[in-house]
Amino acid sequence: MPDLLLLALLLAAVAIGWWLGRRERGKDVFTSQQPSLSRDYFVGLNYLLNEQPDRAIETFVAALEVNSDTIETHITLGNLFRLRGEADRAVKIHQNLLARPSLSAVQSNQVQLELSRDFLHLGLLDRAERLLQTLVRDTHDEDLRESAKRLLVDLFEQEQEWQAALEVAQPTLISRYQDTRRAAAHWLCELAEQDLRSASPALARKRLRQALSIDEHCVRVNWLLAKIEHDTGHYKAEIRILKRIPHQDRDFAPIILEPLRNAYQLLDDENGLETALRELIDLTPFTSAVIMLAETLQRREGNDAAAAFISEQLATAPSLRGVDYLMDLYRQKADTEERNRIDLLKRHTHTLLEARPRHRCRRCGFAGAQLHWRCPSCRSWGTTKPITGIEGE
Numbered sequence: 001m002p003d004l005l006l007l008a009l010l011l012a013a014v015a016i017g018w019w020l021g022r023r024e025r026g027k028d029v030f031t032s033q034q035p036s037l038s039r040d041y042f043v044g045l046n047y048l049l050n051e052q053p054d055r056a057i058e059t060f061v062a063a064l065e066v067n068s069d070t071i072e073t074h075i076t077l078g079n080l081f082r083l084r085g086e087a088d089r090a091v092k093i094h095q096n097l098l099a100r101p102s103l104s105a106v107q108s109n110q111v112q113l114e115l116s117r118d119f120l121h122l123g124l125l126d127r128a129e130r131l132l133q134t135l136v137r138d139t140h141d142e143d144l145r146e147s148a149k150r151l152l153v154d155l156f157e158q159e160q161e162w163q164a165a166l167e168v169a170q171p172t173l174i175s176r177y178q179d180t181r182r183a184a185a186h187w188l189c190e191l192a193e194q195d196l197r198s199a200s201p202a203l204a205r206k207r208l209r210q211a212l213s214i215d216e217h218c219v220r221v222n223w224l225l226a227k228i229e230h231d232t233g234h235y236k237a238e239i240r241i242l243k244r245i246p247h248q249d250r251d252f253a254p255i256i257l258e259p260l261r262n263a264y265q266l267l268d269d270e271n272g273l274e275t276a277l278r279e280l281i282d283l284t285p286f287t288s289a290v291i292m293l294a295e296t297l298q299r300r301e302g303n304d305a306a307a308a309f310i311s312e313q314l315a316t317a318p319s320l321r322g323v324d325y326l327m328d329l330y331r332q333k334a335d336t337e338e339r340n341r342i343d344l345l346k347r348h349t350h351t352l353l354e355a356r357p358r359h360r361c362r363r364c365g366f367a368g369a370q371l372h373w374r375c376p377s378c379r380s381w382g383t384t385k386p387i388t389g390i391e392g393e
């Protein structure tokens with residue numbers, strides 16, 4: 001049982017104990033209608049201490065009358081069931097509370113918010129959406145409205161309804177939360193990709209401009225703008241846009257290498273590629289760019305120049321891919337015996353390079369071969385980036 005959950009249950013138990021104690025003090029002991037209440041409480045506490053939280057919660061729920069003093073505790077007990085993965089039981093408790101005519105408007109809204117969380121947990125998205133839309137429309141409590149809006153945004157993200165998510169998040173959530181700003185720029189990128197698929201590049205550009213105005217660091221915007229230029233044969237414009245990406249976020253610099261080389265090749269501009277690579281390395285040195293620059297040197301000046309350059313780079317920034325590339329250069333000049341030895345070594349570097357992940361989420365640490373704009377593990381946007389350094393790109 002997680003420590004946090006146990007702590008929450010203990011706090012709920014303390015709250016119940018406090019309420020029962022207050023209740024008992026407030027009335028004549030001899031006329032008590034429910035003398036077993038305190039006994040139930042201690043039975044519940046006993047279950048809890050014996051690590052039988054289900055029975056503990058059940059006993060607490062049974063022991064407590066629902067009245068204005070205990071609503072909060074009932075809500076918490078329902079939430080505890082949800083946290084334990086038993087959202088269907090949480091629904092029962094919260095729905096039971098909602099049926100009480102004595103509930104104040106504020107309490108009713110609070111219960112509805114928790115009930116919508118239960119529904120979301122159970123995947124009953126329609127029911128959650130109806131409840132949340134009503135709350136956003138009707139509640140007078142600003143904090144509660146904001147919580148409902150954040151849940152609605154989660155829900156629309158799950159359903160990939162990007163436009164609806166934007167409408168809920170504008171303007172309050174976007175101005176208040178950096179996470180929502182970053183997400184909103186990506187929702188617009190998702191919509192722009194849909195526009196591109198349905199051949200509406202003008203609309204896509206409009207959305208991408210809007211995305212950049214919300215989050216100027218969103219590299220996906222320039223990634224897509226570059227793609228639009230590439231698909232229409234405007235390679236110079238493509239290069240200009242690609243070059244903006246490392247200035248937005250240096251960690252993403254490795255993603256521009258392949259399209260950059262491709263565009264310069266289509267323009268038949270080897271010198272342009274070399275200059276661009278030198279500029280990139282000055283800004284943020286990383287192995288893939290260094291190797292690509294070495295390859296241009298190799299084509300122009302031969303193996304020795306490339307080997308000298310890469311050796312110099314390895315002295316300041318050691319990297320597995322750099323070593324692997326250097327072995328390729330040595331192999332071309334080697335005799336048969338040396339070549340066999342190098343091949344043996346290359347089998348090892350190859351195995352190591354194949355086994356490494358190429359991208360990692362900076363938030364949760366999820367790593368994999370592919371770049372995901374949204375982390376498949378923690379679901380956050382723009383936090384998965386290329387891995388650089390000794391074993392990286």
Ligand SMILES: [Zn+2]
Pocket residue numbers: 361362363364365366375376377378379380383
């Ligand atoms: Zn993550």
